[in-house]
Amino acid sequence: MSKNLTTRSEDYSKWYNELVVKADLAENSGVRGCMVIKPYGYAIWEKMQAELDRMFKETGHQNAYFPLFVPKSMFEAEEKNAEGFAKECAIVTHYRLKNDPDKPGKLMVDPNAKLEEELIVRPTSEAIIWSTYKGWVQSYRDLPLLINQWANVVRWEMRTRLFLRTAEFLWQEGHTAHATKKEAIAESETMMHIYAEFAENFMAIPVVRGVKTETERFAGAEETYCIEALMQDGKALQAGTSHFLGQNFAKAFDVKFANSEGKQEYVWGTSWGVSTRLMGALVMTHSDDKGLVLPPNLAPIQVVIVPIHKTEEQLEQITNEVTVLVAQLKKLGIAVKYDHRTTQKPGFKFAEWELKGVPVRIAIGPKDLENGTFEIARRDTLTKELVSKEGIASYIQDLLAQIQKELFDKALNYRDSHITEVNSFEEFQTVLNDKGGFVSAHWDGTAATEAQIQELTKATIRCIPLDQAEEAGVCVFTGKPSNKRVLFAKAY
């Protein structure tokens, strides 16, 4: 079990790949670039979905569902968006198989079943959704449209990694339409803040809130807001984006409304999404060489109880004690599992639940029965303590809240100590290579400089942070004047 896990210092990338598979989160499938999300991994994703869905609905959004396919002519209507996604599309060209006359028992594409127009498997749904919104919007009274969809999307990536980059992935995509520019910008910003709160409070992942440079912007957007997280290996990960689309899609799909004076205007749009990529961020923010470390909010099993016994009689006595505790914990809404398998030894169970990141493990043996205690082990700190059974349920409830908070504090501390201000390109390169993390540097604001820095260092501008004060300085690369630092990093 976990003893076979490559350590992070040996090979971070290998550690990640192994951990995702061994902890039963996901695995590669027989389909190029597509993953299978296993039940344990999917249970974590369901917890993320439930919380995000609650936050979306609380802010007035409704769910809907739009088609998987986008006809080519619709896909190409918004030119920048089409160009941005054209190189990585799965394209449906036929609608029937037939028996292969040359190979008995085999099927072949029926050449007589060619589609008149090719269908693109959605890489994102702006085109299909804005073509629908055209029919939904006539007057300002129909606005805003605040709609979200939970869906699968496909982007034909050449190099894939479980959760981080897969040909098919699961996500939610919000698509809103507004009467004014101001309202659409406010919506984009609101959603960025919702993502940030979700990442920080629910996933215990600290994030920087910022906007993308033009180079890194979503194809078809006027502004892309983002949240950027830092992984343990010093590489950044874009954890969510929210786009102000201006009137680009409204113009491409002719979505107009009569304003309160009866004048026709184009609608203003936004779109925003997070995906199963967040699973990768979760793993690479908290986990360690023994396996997953899950924040209690996301753990499908928050507490596991393992009996330590030699005789059947001991097991029975332990089980009596545990039954009381399980009932108390469930009453507090805590997800608890009593692992009473007799096919496995306690040591095996300990390693298994460590690998799977269960936040709290409780062990109870004959000595504990005598003394009225339980042994409580924290997954995050790997520390143990003996706790009296009096008031233990509320003790555990508090402990889970404490673990949630401490995981965030630990990650925040790491992240904050890995934002380094540099003032020369030499320093830039040294910090990037020796320490990693975010490099905070002045930049002259041009795409040319951004591209050259990327070519030389593989670092990209992750974002222009929103809470960054203005500061006079000179671009680390060209020496031209700059009034604000931006964050560079190598990124997933």
Place this chain on the structure above:
Amino acid sequence: MSKNLTTRSEDYSKWYNELVVKADLAENSGVRGCMVIKPYGYAIWEKMQAELDRMFKETGHQNAYFPLFVPKSMFEAEEKNAEGFAKECAIVTHYRLKNDPDKPGKLMVDPNAKLEEELIVRPTSEAIIWSTYKGWVQSYRDLPLLINQWANVVRWEMRTRLFLRTAEFLWQEGHTAHATKKEAIAESETMMHIYAEFAENFMAIPVVRGVKTETERFAGAEETYCIEALMQDGKALQAGTSHFLGQNFAKAFDVKFANSEGKQEYVWGTSWGVSTRLMGALVMTHSDDKGLVLPPNLAPIQVVIVPIHKTEEQLEQITNEVTVLVAQLKKLGIAVKYDHRTTQKPGFKFAEWELKGVPVRIAIGPKDLENGTFEIARRDTLTKELVSKEGIASYIQDLLAQIQKELFDKALNYRDSHITEVNSFEEFQTVLNDKGGFVSAHWDGTAATEAQIQELTKATIRCIPLDQAEEAGVCVFTGKPSNKRVLFAKAY
């Protein structure tokens, strides 16, 4: 609004199509055969999902996610299944678009980006899932696998209708693997019963539980269990199926396990699913010429409150009264909406909420304020009554439960009065054409007879009911001996 709805007696099919669109459930999209599920319709689907998901988990199932695509070679591995779905597949052949040199601003499929092996967009996931199970099962200790997936699937239907038959639809598909035949059969039966309970208790749709004939069986199954519902126009609708797969997929994908004696055996399988088709069944079981009628369990809004006022002051007084009631109803877990729009008159609002099927409408005007009453209207019976405000919240709670029950009873009464026993083919045809519904008849058990009856009458055998007692008789068509009646009907 609803005054424009075609009546059921004028044209049932047109009534259905109009209602689905006008009540904001769904609409056709710009993609052939694919629908857009609108927020109001999707909210109903979410309620179905939540209840089914709860029932699945309560019976030990877990969710997971498998790829959208199935490589052709994997698809064709189980021959019967492949043959059954080959004629209606969406096939991905390319993975990139490029600029069309002949048409500026247009894109074309890049001929250099042809896939080595075509990918089928899943019409159902047995192939991809059993190819995965091969890696998950080694020993009897790994069994059973009890897994469900919520997903979109695509079947290239030529004639489509919103919810009832669409190229893409949403569904859940359970796929389980077992050590014994007995256990797999028990699982298939359990899931049929879960679907039946869901349909009856939650959707208020009575169903017949039965098994399909060989002709109607799922491609690749040894037995298909089903639940069959009857629509208001006398046509049947298959509302859910559960398949005992035998060892067919285990053999096709070489999924073996070591039994407790260490001997290698093939695994036994089941699969089961319900889809957004249930939305169509919902509409066609309960709704009327004024619009949707929703069972309270499925209504996104269970109670709507409409103020009747002439002056601002009256509205303020009404709103004070309503605020108290809304709080009381919410406390009881009732989904309530106060429709205080000033842009629309009460009559317009009444018609709108009737069209959308809100089970209970409450109106309150100046007279009610004086008398301490509310006017309560039931959507299903279109009856009204004045109710004193004392204890009104629990009155409404009881009323919702009563409506739920009465909708089921009404549908059951209709269904039961539309199961007609016939003993000759002449009678068969007369009943089928004049009355519709299920025709209960003896059949000689051959596919040939089944096919001939279908050709002559368009009726198919919907199921061999499970609760049907044996009874000596002769086939209505061939006169050959039969020991059990089966249910024929024209079907959606």
